[in-house]
Amino acid sequence: xxxxxxxxxxxxxxxxxxxxxxxxxxxxxxxxxTHHLVLSYGLHNKMEIYRPHKAYPVExxxxxxxxxxxxxxxxxxxxxxxxxxxxxxxxxxxxxPVFDNLFEFxxxxxxxxxxxxxxxxxxxxxxxxxxAGGLHHAKKCEASGxxxxxxxxxxxxxxxxHHARVLYIDIDVHHGDxxxxxxxxxxxVMTVSFHKFGDMFFPGTGDVKDIxxxxxxxxxxxxxxxxxxxxxxxxxxxxxxIAKVVETYxxxxxxxxxxxxxxxxxxxxxxxxxxDGHAECVKFVKNFKLxxxxxxxxxxxxxxxxxxxxxxxxxLLETELPNEIPDNEYIQYxxxxxxxxxxSGNLVYLSPLSE
Numbered sequence: 001x002x003x004x005x006x007x008x009x010x011x012x013x014x015x016x017x018x019x020x021x022x023x024x025x026x027x028x029x030x031x032x033x034t035h036h037l038v039l040s041y042g043l044h045n046k047m048e049i050y051r052p053h054k055a056y057p058v059e060x061x062x063x064x065x066x067x068x069x070x071x072x073x074x075x076x077x078x079x080x081x082x083x084x085x086x087x088x089x090x091x092x093x094x095x096x097p098v099f100d101n102l103f104e105f106x107x108x109x110x111x112x113x114x115x116x117x118x119x120x121x122x123x124x125x126x127x128x129x130x131x132a133g134g135l136h137h138a139k140k141c142e143a144s145g146x147x148x149x150x151x152x153x154x155x156x157x158x159x160x161x162h163h164a165r166v167l168y169i170d171i172d173v174h175h176g177d178x179x180x181x182x183x184x185x186x187x188x189v190m191t192v193s194f195h196k197f198g199d200m201f202f203p204g205t206g207d208v209k210d211i212x213x214x215x216x217x218x219x220x221x222x223x224x225x226x227x228x229x230x231x232x233x234x235x236x237x238x239x240x241x242i243a244k245v246v247e248t249y250x251x252x253x254x255x256x257x258x259x260x261x262x263x264x265x266x267x268x269x270x271x272x273x274x275x276d277g278h279a280e281c282v283k284f285v286k287n288f289k290l291x292x293x294x295x296x297x298x299x300x301x302x303x304x305x306x307x308x309x310x311x312x313x314x315x316l317l318e319t320e321l322p323n324e325i326p327d328n329e330y331i332q333y334x335x336x337x338x339x340x341x342x343x344s345g346n347l348v349y350l351s352p353l354s355e
Contacts, residue, residue: 172259259297
């Protein structure tokens with residue numbers, strides 16, 4: 001039975017074909033796995049599927065500096081040795097390597113989020129999904145944390161053309177620093193980030209004391225968390241905080257970054273969330289019945305990323321999915337259980353005294 005929400009889903013079949021390098025934790029192939037899992041459950045029949053346009057350099061420059069966009073456009077693995085100073089200036093290197101089709105990759109995932117925002121602006125859907133998006137660390141003039149172009153900022157800027165107040169929520173294990181920084185001085189965007197903080201954990205920002213400045217004072221909320229937080233603790237904090245934020249800020253539209261590195265067992269994460277726990281946050285936000293833009297983000301145990309974002313696609317469609325994964329092109333990655341849900345792990349959660 002079709003969902004009562006009109007859902008637009010954005011995917012380019014080429015977005016998962018780029019390769020960051022053999023030892024790099026970012027594997028865009030996870031996007032292909034996610035899409036095929038969504039297809040295998042038949043969820044595509046309940047949504048409108050779109051191939052996004054490749055964002056033009058002038059669109060990327062709505063946030064990023066034109067010189068940085070131009071640099072990304074012209075740099076290649078074969079020519080990078082000629083740009084040693086620029087590589088340093090724009091923070092490309094080990095975390096943010098130069099690889100084949102880098103700029104096209106940026107155009108694809110940014111185009112998806114921009115198109116999603118425009119579709120919401122034009123009231124052509126209620127929920128727009130771009131699992132390839134959510135690259136929240138990129139700054140105006142530099143790459144950071146595997147992120148080159150900040151599609152979230154570009155999407156929010158698009159939404160601000162039609163909406164007075166945008167609420168941005170981030171459940172990635174890493175602080176959504178690039179988005180917070182972009183809107184730190186305005187009250188038209190409220191940013192709320194739930195993330196690991198302390199112990200030199202990347203990016204090192206997101207202290208509870210960071211609340212915005214000037215017109216943006218009190219419009220940045222940071223929820224710093226400890227290793228091993230479990231479903232019950234995370235969901236309780238999430239629901240209390242987000243309910244109060246929505247009640248007081250009265251957003252016109254919500255952007256939800258669903259980084260899956262907050263799941264138990266993530267290669268770079270340290271939280272203890274099950275897929276059901278992570279998805280409960282998505283369900284809670286959906287139930288506000290506000291226009292909603294949903295993106296991916298981090299997530300470095302790729303089979304669990306695919307599981308998570310497929311379950312959350314089902315949540316958005318109000319469709320319960322069987323736990324046994326249907327046959328699909330990537331079925332071998334889900335061996336030996338071939339099950340959709342993963343449970344939380346056994347990390348010890350050190351509850352803060354103030355909780």
